[in-house]
Amino acid sequence: MKIPPDHPRAEVLKIRERLVQGFEDGYVVPQGMIAQGRGEAFDYLIGEKTIPPVREAIKAAAAAFKLAEHPVISVNGNTAALCSEDLVELSEVTGAPLEVNLFHRTEDRVKKIAKVLKEAGADRVLGVDPEHLVRLPNLSSPRAVVDDRGIHRADVVLVPLEDGDRTNALKELGKTVVAIDLNPLSRTARSADITIVDNVVRCVRKITREYERMDQDRARYVLREYDNGRVLARVLDHIRERLRVLSDEAAGAT
């Protein structure tokens, strides 16, 4: 669909169209649309911008990547449709491989997502070659199928848009989990080591820029000072304050 450029919500509508296209191309699942709707609702609440506490989480994510020996970026249908170029750039700058890892896993979707990533510039995509696929021992969903060169051996895993079953499993295996999730109340958001409450279309390139600016000493300092619980509390405070202001405005307008 062609979005009228003067539509007040043109940007959001264009992002939706990318998901619809991914659905029509057969690699975004219908559940992905529901996920996007939920994300949009939370994005409204935070004001559709990267708020200050989230900048702290983004710095911590860059620091975790800087200090990691085997960082990996997990990619699902939604993120492939929404920000594949940004994910490829993050992968190139940090050296972290991209791995397709799906909840609604089919071989057809895995291949299509790998193709989307390659078209966006990726040299190599993990999670595709059956010879390298193994199962995580402590997870029953299809997300347990991982690459032995990727998530299986990773020390830091970036998990954008999760549905909540994997973060704890990865943590139990001693991995550091960096989540991107617009819902600060989700299980994933609350159990990750570092939670970026932001839209993937805004924050992935910000992680890359922070990574480029940061040296190892700074990364160690950032991680020492980082407290994910405090960041999540500040995000919720931001939403509460924003709702208070909006509520006052609405009361004044009546």
Ligand code: PTJ
């Ligand atoms: O491609 P698959 O098979 O791996 O399936 C992917 C989906 C997204 C369908 C699957 O992981 C799922 O069902 O996820 P949930 O349970 O809907 O959770 C997705 C979370 O991501 C929710 O908390 C949303 O608020 C959040 N979210 C949605 N869109 C965005 C987002 N977070 C950041 N940026 C977004 N654009």
